[in-house]
Structure formats: structure tokens, C-alpha cells
Amino acid sequence: MRLATMLANHVAGQDPETFALLALMHLHAARLASRQTAAGDLLLLQEQDRSLWDWQMIETGLTWLAKSAEGDVFFLAIMPRPASRQNTVLRRRLRRPTGNA
Numbered sequence: 278m279r280l281a282t283m284l285a286n287h288v289a290g291q292d293p294e295t296f297a298l299l300a301l302m303h304l305h306a307a308r309l310a311s312r313q314t315a316a317g318d319l320l321l322l323q324e325q326d327r328s329l330w331d332w333q334m335i336e337t338g339l340t341w342l343a344k345s346a347e348g349d350v351f352f353l354a355i356m357p358r359p360a361s362r363q364n365t366v367l368r369r370r371l372r373r374p375t376g377n378a
Contacts, residue, residue, distance in 0.1 A: 300339070307332070
């Protein structure tokens with residue numbers, strides 16, 4: 278992620294694909310703590326404890342996703358909402374747990 282961030286911050290790497298890669302990396306890494314049981318067995322998404330998700334990393338991933346959508350004509354064609362509206366929808370769907378997980 279550090280290398281991809283360096284690339285995204287360099288003029289040569291500032292393109293939608295780089296930003297989308299960073300979004301994917303952050304969104305995936307945000308769930309790492311909740312993906313396994315204590316015994317090491319993998320958990321499906323619906324079985325994961327969302328209170329263990331790294332919500333700051335999810336916000337960062339959504340920011341990179343929005344940045345990717347700003348410059349990618351193909352991405353905008355399949356997700357026609359403005360990036361800020363799409364982020365709102367994604368945040369609503371990911372709802373941070375409130376109390377019981």
C-alpha cells in the first residue's frame with residue numbers, strides 16, 4: 278500500500294487504475310482483523326464482527342474509490358451517480374456497528 282500510495286502521489290501514477298488499486302487494498306485490509314476465528318478458520322462476510330473493522334481505513338478506501346471514479350469514463354458509465362453520492366450510498370450500506378455486533 279505504501280508503494281501504491283507513492284505512485285498515486287507521483288505525476289506519472291495519477292490515474293484511475295492506481296486510485297482504484299489503492300481503494301481495493303484499503304477496503305480489503307480494513308477487514309483483516311475480523312476475517313478469521315481464534316482457531317484460524319476463515320469467516321464469511323456475514324459472519325464477521327464489524328466492530329473489528331478498521332473504519333478509518335474504510336473511509337480512506339472510499340476516498341480513493343471516489344478519486345478513481347472522477348477520472349474513469351468506464352467506471353462512471355457503470356456507476357452513473359456522482360462520486361460523492363456513491364460514497365454516501367456505500368457508507369450507508371457499511372454502517373458502523375452501534376453497540377451489539
